[in-house]
Amino acid sequence: MSVSFLQPMALILFTLPLLFLIWGIVGYIIFKRVYIVLMITFVASTVFIFAYTGFDISNMYWVIAMTFLCMCTSVITKIIRYMYNRYKTA
Numbered sequence: 001m002s003v004s005f006l007q008p009m010a011l012i013l014f015t016l017p018l019l020f021l022i023w024g025i026v027g028y029i030i031f032k033r034v035y036i037v038l039m040i041t042f043v044a045s046t047v048f049i050f051a052y053t054g055f056d057i058s059n060m061y062w063v064i065a066m067t068f069l070c071m072c073t074s075v076i077t078k079i080i081r082y083m084y085n086r087y088k089t090a
Contacts, residue, residue, distance in 0.1 A: 017066065020041065020045075020066045021069055021070070021073050024037060024069065024070040024072070024073030024077065027041075027070070027074065028073075028078055034071065034075060038067055038070060041066065041067050042067045045062070045066045045067060046060075046063050049062055
């Protein structure tokens with residue numbers, strides 16, 4: 001049995017959370033601000049969810065969940081980067 005990561009269930013449960021975790025790290029490294037990464041994530045998630053479900057507002061919990069995942073990785077990346085810079089200069 002082959003699992004395709006583009007099937008709807010695998011896309012929502014595995015592929016998109018993994019992409020948003022990676023985006024949280026890369027977005028913070030690029031923009032150096034957590035809130036910019038969160039705004040981009042929220043807007044992109046909202047557009048994709050509405051396009052995928054046909055403007056069904058009941059799936060907004062996925063947008064909130066993906067934004068939260070992205071926030072967690074961005075904040076962890078910020079802490080790691082701060083600690084790295086602090087110990088590098090010491």
